[in-house]
Amino acid sequence: MTTGYLWDEIFGWHDTGSGTLFPADPDLGHQPISHHVAHPDTKRRMHELICVSGLVDHLTRIAPRTASVEELTRVHTPEHVERIVRESAQPKGGDAGDGISPFGKGAYRIAALGAGSAIAMTEAVVAGTVDNGYALVNPAGHHALPETGLGFCIFNNVAIAAKHAQAVLGIERIAIVDWDVHHGNGAQAIFAEDPSVLTISLHQDRCFPPNSGLVEERGTAAGEHYNVNIPMPVGCGDGAYQYAARTVIGPALEAFAPELIIVASGFDPNAMDPLARQLVTTRGFITLTETVMEAAARSAGGRLVLVQEGGYSPVYVPFCGLATIETLAGVHVMDDGLLPVVGGMGGHDLEPHQKELVDRVAAFVGDIA
Ligand SMILES: Cc1nn(C)c(C)c1/N=N/c1ccc(/C=C/C(=O)NO)cc1
Numbered sequence: 001m002t003t004g005y006l007w008d009e010i011f012g013w014h015d016t017g018s019g020t021l022f023p024a025d026p027d028l029g030h031q032p033i034s035h036h037v038a039h040p041d042t043k044r045r046m047h048e049l050i051c052v053s054g055l056v057d058h059l060t061r062i063a064p065r066t067a068s069v070e071e072l073t074r075v076h077t078p079e080h081v082e083r084i085v086r087e088s089a090q091p092k093g094g095d096a097g098d099g100i101s102p103f104g105k106g107a108y109r110i111a112a113l114g115a116g117s118a119i120a121m122t123e124a125v126v127a128g129t130v131d132n133g134y135a136l137v138n139p140a141g142h143h144a145l146p147e148t149g150l151g152f153c154i155f156n157n158v159a160i161a162a163k164h165a166q167a168v169l170g171i172e173r174i175a176i177v178d179w180d181v182h183h184g185n186g187a188q189a190i191f192a193e194d195p196s197v198l199t200i201s202l203h204q205d206r207c208f209p210p211n212s213g214l215v216e217e218r219g220t221a222a223g224e225h226y227n228v229n230i231p232m233p234v235g236c237g238d239g240a241y242q243y244a245a246r247t248v249i250g251p252a253l254e255a256f257a258p259e260l261i262i263v264a265s266g267f268d269p270n271a272m273d274p275l276a277r278q279l280v281t282t283r284g285f286i287t288l289t290e291t292v293m294e295a296a297a298r299s300a301g302g303r304l305v306l307v308q309e310g311g312y313s314p315v316y317v318p319f320c321g322l323a324t325i326e327t328l329a330g331v332h333v334m335d336d337g338l339l340p341v342v343g344g345m346g347g348h349d350l351e352p353h354q355k356e357l358v359d360r361v362a363a364f365v366g367d368i369a
């Protein structure tokens with residue numbers, strides 16, 4: 001198995017400012033801090049573990065590239081792109097669009113490289129240069145909508161790559177699987193009426209965006225039944241995530257039979273993440289990765305692209321990323337050093353209320369053709 005890998009040092013230069021999650025504000029008690037929850041150090045540490053562990057020697061390095069305005073505007077409005085260009089040129093930068101997603105000067109260059117890198121990895125996989133691949137990009141993209149950024153996301157990297165695959169690479173049927181712990185609202189909205197793109201989001205129920213990602217949101221018009229939300233209850237561990245992978249994600253992909261699978265790969269379901277309340281360990285991410293690999297082998301010639309989304313534990317995200325990319329490459333170079341701790345604290349059995357939610361969504365798989 002040849003697995004592509006993409007990282008560029010400038011992804012570690014994305015400036016998320018001196019806030020925590022909220023901008024510093026003495027009147028509200030928000031003290032400035034060196035590391036915003038979305039500080040790029042978490043992803044840089046993941047890259048460095050991939051290198052130090054030796055895993056990088058088993059991977060094929062794919063070069064990043066910058067998305068053109070034409071490629072960005074397959075998803076985003078020109079006004080959104082132009083605003084990001086304008087604010088990115090300011091000495092103190094600007095905001096992705098929701099007032100809590102700050103970025104520094106030069107952010108457009110970094111975010112356009114992230115979107116272009118999702119395209120580059122997709123091109124490499126579709127061309128057969130590599131069998132599958134992991135694009136470790138920053139900032140994340142899966143909350144971004146055509147007209148605005150949201151939740152630390154500027155451009156919807158995964159949606160831009162999917163649109164490119166259809167418009168340029170001759171791919172017709174694409175599945176987007178989003179296992180970031182926050183709802184993949186962007187792809188859901190962008191492809192809501194499009195039956196050629198199946199969007200599946202496995203996330204913590206109503207964590208972020210507020211009241212988003214409900215089971216009832218199943219796509220509209222011609223796209224009805226081609227959006228699948230799996231809003232997991234708070235406190236789900238490996239057992240619940242593995243059950244969701246095997247009961248919903250695998251069967252839905254088998255029913256849809258995509259020619260390409262793109263994963264919005266967020267590691268914030270991890271048991272040490274500050275921005276959600278799930279308990280997933282590397283075991284859960286390995287099962288998720290195996291599930292999409294099996295589906296890609298069945299219908300897509302193995303064509304599978306993972307693009308980095310969220311994940312905010314600088315301690316555990318590196319191990320989750322390592323295990324995921326090891327699984328893509330079919331190698332094992334280093335154990336999860338934290339599994340004895342995070343795997344031994346309980347929460348990994350499948351609970352009845354968790355099974356009930358997953359089974360409720362599994363009933364929809366029969367509507368996918
Ligand atoms: C601020 C604020 N104010 N309020 C009322 C709410 C509910 C706020 N949450 N902000 C958030 C919460 C979570 C994220 C995660 C993003 C991610 O990792 N996506 O994958 C981003 C912003």
Ligand SMILES: [Zn+2]
Pocket residue numbers: 180181182266268309310311
């Ligand atoms: Zn997230």
